[in-house]
Amino acid sequence: MIRDDAYAALHTVSDPELDEPITDLGFVRSLDASPDGRVTVHLRLPTSFCSPNFAYLMASDAKDALTALPQVREVEVLLDDHHDSDLINAGLAADAGYRGTFGEEAESSLDELRLTFRRKAHTAAMERALTQLLRRERELEEADLHAVTLGDLPDERTTHALLRRREALGLGTGPDEAVMVDDQGRPYPREEVPLRLRLARSTRISIDGNAHFCRGLLRTRYPDSANDQAPRAEGAENLKESSA
Amino acid sequence: MYTKDGENYFIVDAHVALWDARPENQRNIHGKQFIDCFYDYHRNLSPQSESWSYDEFLYQGGDRLMKDLFVDGHVDHAIFQPAALPAFYNNGFGQVEEAFALASAHPDKLTYNHCWDPRFEGAGLKQLREDAKRFGLKGAKLYTAEWHGSSRGWKLDDPWSYRYLEAAQELGVKNIHIHKGPTIRPLDRDAFDVADVDKAATDFTELNFVVEHCGLPRLEDFCWIATQEPNVHAGLAVAMPFIHTRPKYFGQIIGELLYWLGEDRIQFSSDYAIWTPRWLVERFVDFQIPEELSEYAPLTPEQKKKILGLNAAAMYDIPVPAELQLPREEPQAVAVA
Numbered sequence: 186m187i188r189d190d191a192y193a194a195l196h197t198v199s200d201p202e203l204d205e206p207i208t209d210l211g212f213v214r215s216l217d218a219s220p221d222g223r224v225t226v227h228l229r230l231p232t233s234f235c236s237p238n239f240a241y242l243m244a245s246d247a248k249d250a251l252t253a254l255p256q257v258r259e260v261e262v263l264l265d266d267h268h269d270s271d272l273i274n275a276g277l278a279a280d281a282g283y284r285g286t287f288g289e290e291a292e293s294s295l296d297e298l299r300l301t302f303r304r305k306a307h308t309a310a311m312e313r314a315l316t317q318l319l320r321r322e323r324e325l326e327e328a329d330l331h332a333v334t335l336g337d338l339p340d341e342r343t344t345h346a347l348l349r350r351r352e353a354l355g356l357g358t359g360p361d362e363a364v365m366v367d368d369q370g371r372p373y374p375r376e377e378v379p380l381r382l383r384l385a386r387s388t389r390i391s392i393d394g395n396a397h398f399c400r401g402l403l404r405t406r407y408p409d410s411a412n413d414q415a416p417r418a419e420g421a422e423n424l425k426e427s428s429a
Numbered sequence: 430m431y432t433k434d435g436e437n438y439f440i441v442d443a444h445v446a447l448w449d450a451r452p453e454n455q456r457n458i459h460g461k462q463f464i465d466c467f468y469d470y471h472r473n474l475s476p477q478s479e480s481w482s483y484d485e486f487l488y489q490g491g492d493r494l495m496k497d498l499f500v501d502g503h504v505d506h507a508i509f510q511p512a513a514l515p516a517f518y519n520n521g522f523g524q525v526e527e528a529f530a531l532a533s534a535h536p537d538k539l540t541y542n543h544c545w546d547p548r549f550e551g552a553g554l555k556q557l558r559e560d561a562k563r564f565g566l567k568g569a570k571l572y573t574a575e576w577h578g579s580s581r582g583w584k585l586d587d588p589w590s591y592r593y594l595e596a597a598q599e600l601g602v603k604n605i606h607i608h609k610g611p612t613i614r615p616l617d618r619d620a621f622d623v624a625d626v627d628k629a630a631t632d633f634t635e636l637n638f639v640v641e642h643c644g645l646p647r648l649e650d651f652c653w654i655a656t657q658e659p660n661v662h663a664g665l666a667v668a669m670p671f672i673h674t675r676p677k678y679f680g681q682i683i684g685e686l687l688y689w690l691g692e693d694r695i696q697f698s699s700d701y702a703i704w705t706p707r708w709l710v711e712r713f714v715d716f717q718i719p720e721e722l723s724e725y726a727p728l729t730p731e732q733k734k735k736i737l738g739l740n741a742a743a744m745y746d747i748p749v750p751a752e753l754q755l756p757r758e759e760p761q762a763v764a765v766a
Contacts, residue, residue, distance in 0.1 A: 202646070232469065233462035236611035236620055268462055268612075283616075290581065292615040301619060305649075383688065386724075387649035390681045395646040397675060398473075405473040 187256055188218040194250040195226065200243060201302040202236075203396040204309070207243055209415035210396075211403050214265060222258035224251050229265050229410070231402035237269040241286060242295055244277055304368045307350040309392050311364060312385035313419060314343045327382055331375040336360025346419060393419070430753065431503040431737075433714045436730045439753040441741040442507040442706050444570075444606070444641060444666040444698030447494055447528040449520065451487045459576075460517040471703050474670035479708050489702050491531045499538055502699070502706035505738065506747050508540045510570035510606050510641075516577065529564060540745060542568040542606065547589035548577045554596060561600040567745055569602055574610020574620065582613030585625040594633050604744055605629075606639045606664060609647075621647045623654055630658040637744055639696060642667035643686060652689035662744070663690055665736070666700040672712045680718045684725030692732045696741045713737065731755055 195216065196208045207213060207228070214227040228244055248262040264273050276286025284291040315330050318338065335358065338344040348358050356362070356370040363372040365381065373381050396417055404411045431438045450464035468486050475481075489497070498504040509532060511523025525543070532541035543560050545553055560566065574582045583590060585607065597605065613620040623644050630638045643663035644651020655661040663686050671679040686695050697713070699706035714733060718725045734755060742749050 232466040233459075234466050234611055238616040238620070241616075268459055287616055289579070290614045290616050292617045295617060298618060384649065384653065387652050387685050387689070390678070390685060391646060391648040394648070394671075394675075394678050394682070397678060398646075398671075401473045401674070402469055405469045 187220065187222065187224070187254075188216060190254055190256065191216055191218050191224050191226075191251055194254055195247055198243060198246040198250055200239065200399075201299055201306075202239055202392075203399060204302070204306040204392060204419075205396060205417065207247065208413075209417075210400065211407075211410035211414040212243065213413065214407070214410075218257075222256055223261075224257050224259070225261045225263070226251070227263050227265050229403070229407055230267060231399045231406060233266060233268045235267065237267075237273065237287070238295060238298060240264055240267055240269065241273050241276070241283060242299065244273055245283070248277055303350070303353050305388050305392060307347075307354050307356070307368070308385045309389035310343070310347040310350040310419075311366070312382065312389045314338055314347045315364060315382065316386070317343055327379040328375055330365050330382065331363075331372065331378045333364045334360060335362045335364055338364065342418065393417075430505055431710050431714060433711075436714075436734075437753055438503075438710070438714060438734055439738040439742065439749050440502075440504045440506075440706070440710055441697065441738040441745075441747060442498060442502070442504045442699050442701065443639070443696040443741040444510045444664055445494070445498065445507045445701040446511060446522075447489065447491065447509065447524050447531065448512075448522050448702065449488050449524050450518070450522065454518050454520055456515075456517055456519050460514075460522075463514065463517050463522070467703050470667070474674055475704060476673050476708060479705060486702070491527060494531070494701070495535075495538075497705050497707075498701060503710045504538075504706050506538055506540065506742070506745075507701070508542055508568070508741070508745065510542050510608075511544050512570065512572045512575070512608070513544050513546065514572075514575060516575070540567060540747075542566065542570050542604070544570045544572065545593055546575055546577060546583070547587060547593045548580060548583055550589055554592060557593060557596055557602075558600065561597075561602050566600070566602045568604030568606060569597065570606045570608065572608045572610060573625075574608075574612050576612070580614065582610070582620065584613065586628040591629075591632070594629060594636065598633055598635050603635060604637045604639060606641055608641045608666075609644070619647070623647060623650050626661065627654045627658060630654070630661050634660060636660060637662060639664045639744075641698075643682065643695075645682075648682065648685060652685055655690045655694065661690075662694040662696060662740075664696050664698055666698045667703075669697065669699065669709045669713070670704050672709065672716055676716070677719050677722065679716070680722050680725065683728065684718060684722060687725070687728075687732070692735050693740055695736045696744075697737045710737065 195213055196206050198207050200207055212228050214229040217225045244262050244264050248260055251257055251260045262277050264270050283295055319325055351358050365378055366372050400414055431440055455461055498507050509528045514522035529541050532539035541564050543564050543566055545557050609621050611620045626638055637660050639662040640651055641664040668682050699709050718727055
C-alpha cells in the first residue's frame with residue numbers, strides 16, 4: 186500500500202529538538218495517497234510560533250523522505266497554522282531549499298543546527314544509560330563511570346538508543362568503547378566525570394521537559410492529536426492531570 | 430504575604446503584564462496567533478479550577494490585576510515586564526500608560542519596568558534616556574524575538590544592543606530581564622541559544638541579567654552560563670506552573686537550578702496573566718522534591734522564602750518587613766533540641 190509506505194517514510198523524519206519521529210509526536214495531521222502516486226501531507230505543530238528553522242527542517246525532510254519512494258510521483262507537504270506557513274509552503278512547493286525559502290534570514294545551511302541537536306540527543310542518551318546503571322549498581326561511584334564501556338551496558342532499550350545516537354554522530358559502537366565521552370567520542374578524564382554527568386543530566390531534563398510540553402500543547406491546540414501520539418519511550422510523561 | 434505552618438512568606442511576583450490582546454488591538458493575524466499561543470499555555474498548564482475563558486484572557490484591566498495579585502494572590506509586590514510587540518498590536522501588547530499609571534498609584538505594590546529594541550538605534554537610545562527618567566526605571570524587559578521591519582530578532586551582544594546596555598548601566602537601569610523567543614536571524618543557529626547573555630553578562634558586570642523561564646527550553650545551556658557569570662539569575666516565569674501537571678519535571682528544574690546557581694539567584698513569578706499567583710504560591714510552599722529524585726536535596730522553608738520574594742526584593746530594593754526577613758545567621762548558633 187502506497188499510504189503505508191508513505192507513513193513509514195514519515196516515521197523516519199524526526200523533530201531534531203525533541204529527538205522523536207514526527208509521526209509519534211502527532212505532527213502529521215493528514216496523509217493522503219492516491220493509487221497513481223500522488224501524496225499530500227499536512228503537518229501541524231504545537232504553536233504558531235514554533236521555531237521556523239525546525240519547522241522547515243521537518244517539512245523538507247518529510248518531502249525528501251516521500252520523494253525517495255519509488256512508487257511516488259508527486260509530493261505536496263504543507264505546514265498548517267504556523268506564522269511562517271505561507272513562506273515555508275511556498276518554499277517547499279518550489280523546492281527552493283532553505284536559503285531560497287528564507288532569503289536573507291538564512292546564511293549558509295541548517296547542518297550545524299542539526300549537528301547541535303544530534304549531539305544533545307547523544308548526551309541525553311548517554312546520561313540515561315549511565316544513570317540507570319548507577320541506580321542498579323549501588324556500589325558504583327559517579328567517577329567510576331569513566332571506566333564503563335558499551336559492552337558493560339545491559340542489552341536493553343536505553344542501550345540501543347545510545348548506540349543509535351552514537352551512530353548518528355559517527356562514533357564507534359564496539360563493546361570496548363567508553364560510554365562517557367564528549368561530542369567527538371573522546372573519554373573525559375576521570376575527575377571530570379561527575380561534573381560532565383551533571384551537565385548531561387540537565388541536557389536530558391531539558392529534552393524530556395520540552396518533549397512533554399510540546400506534546401501537551403499539541404493536544405491542547407488540536408484535541409484529536411491525542412489519538413495520533415505514541416507514548417514517549419524515553420522519559421515517560423507522568424501526567425498528573427490530563428490536559429485539555 | 431502568605432502564611433502556612435507557622436512560616437510567613439514575603440511574595441514578589443517578578444514578572445507580570447497588563448496586556449490588551451482584544452481583536453480591535455490586533456494589527457494582523459500574528460496578534461491573534463500570539464495570544465492564542467499564550468492561551469494554550471494557560472489552558473495546558475493550569476488546574477481546571479484556575480482556567481479562564483478566552484474572552485477573560487484577552488484583557489484584564491487594572492482592577493482585575495490588583496485583585497488577582499494583591500487581594501487573592503498573596504503577592505506583596507509585583508514587577509511589570511512589558512512586551513511591546515508593535516508589529517502584532519496597534520497599541521502594543523503590554524499597555525504602557527495603564528500599567529505605569531497603576532504603578533504610580535501603588536508604588537508600594539508595583540514596579541514598572543519598560544522595554545527597548547536596539548534596532549531603533551539612535552532614536553531609541555534617546556527614548557531610553559527619556560523613559561528611564563519618566564518611569565524611574567530600575568529594570569527592563571527585553572524580548573529578543575520581537576519583529577521589526579524585515580528583521581525578526583536581535584541578540585544581546587549586537588553592537589547597538591551594547592550601546593543601550595552602556596546607557597542602562599549609566600542610568601541605573603540595572604536589572605535586565607531577557608526573554609528568548611524562537612525567531613532570530615540567522616535561522617542557521619538555535620534561536621534559544623543564550624550565548625549572547627553570557628557575553629553581555631561578562632561585559633556589564635554592574636547589571637543583573639535575569640533570564641526568564643530560566644532559559645527553557647535550553648535549561649542546560651543556561652545553567653552552564655549562570656555558573657560562570659555571578660550576575661546571571663533565573664526567572665521562573667513559565668517554569669512555575671509545571672508544579673501542577675508535571676511535579677517531577679518541576680522538581681528537576683528546581684533541583685538543577687539550586688545545584689548550578691544556588692538559592693540566591695532564583696526568582697518566583699506567575700507570568701500573570703498567563704497564570705495567576707495564588708495557586709502557584711500555595712503549591713510551591715507545599716512542594717517537595719519527589720522522593721524518587723534522590724539526586725536532589727529536599728527544599729527548605731528558607732530556600733522557598735528566598736525564591737518566593739526575598740531574592741527579587743533584594744535586587745529591586747523592595748522593603749521587607751523585619752518579621753518576614755530571614756534571621757541573620759548567628760556565627761555561634763547552638764542547635765536547640
